[in-house]
Amino acid sequence: MNLLHKLFGALKRFYYLKILRRKYYRSGKCNCCGCCCEKIYVKHGKNIIYDEELFNKLKTMHSFYDDLEVIDKDETGLVFRCNNLDPITRKCKIHRRRAKICRNYPQEEIFMMGAQLSDDCGYKFTPIVPFSEVFEKVLKSKSKDSGCRFFIE
Ligand code: SF4
Numbered sequence: 001m002n003l004l005h006k007l008f009g010a011l012k013r014f015y016y017l018k019i020l021r022r023k024y025y026r027s028g029k030c031n032c033c034g035c036c037c038e039k040i041y042v043k044h045g046k047n048i049i050y051d052e053e054l055f056n057k058l059k060t061m062h063s064f065y066d067d068l069e070v071i072d073k074d075e076t077g078l079v080f081r082c083n084n085l086d087p088i089t090r091k092c093k094i095h096r097r098r099a100k101i102c103r104n105y106p107q108e109e110i111f112m113m114g115a116q117l118s119d120d121c122g123y124k125f126t127p128i129v130p131f132s133e134v135f136e137k138v139l140k141s142k143s144k145d146s147g148c149r150f151f152i153e
């Protein structure tokens with residue numbers, strides 16, 4: 001049983017790392033806190049949208065943007081709130097026909113963009129390769145380098 005469990009773990013890890021090219025396992029589930037629908041950054045191309053003129057152009061390209069309202073602007077970019085979020089129930093008013101981007105949330109790509117999950121989010125991301133394993137590999141490769149030393153306190 002233990003061997004089977006290990007084999008399944010190794011296969012799962014291989015599938016995520018090599019086939020899906022993921023770096024994190026996602027676990028948990030949505031608890032409908034609504035946090036991800038009221039502080040939203042919008043990425044277009046490689047950049048987060050910073051000016052309203054560009055955003056108004058995007059509105060003509062996808063109906064999802066029509067439902068977003070600018071509520072702030074910070075050092076990252078414009079901050080939006082989705083008008084489909086019911087302020088009382090904290091639930092999505094168009095849940096059954098919400099956009100694909102909402103159905104897939106949260107993806108690990110949000111980390112690449114420098115975003116984070118809200119503290120109330122029911123999802124959790126765990127690195128597939130634990131940090132200790134990465135650190136050990138780096139130590140091993142460095143110990144092979146001549147003239148290179150590592151000091152660990
Ligand atoms: S459409 Fe619904 S799920 Fe998507 S951001 Fe708006 S409120 Fe949230």
Ligand code: SF4
Pocket residue numbers: 029030031032033034035036037105106118120121122123
């Ligand atoms: S922040 Fe997380 S738990 Fe809250 S609504 Fe969004 S996906 Fe669901």
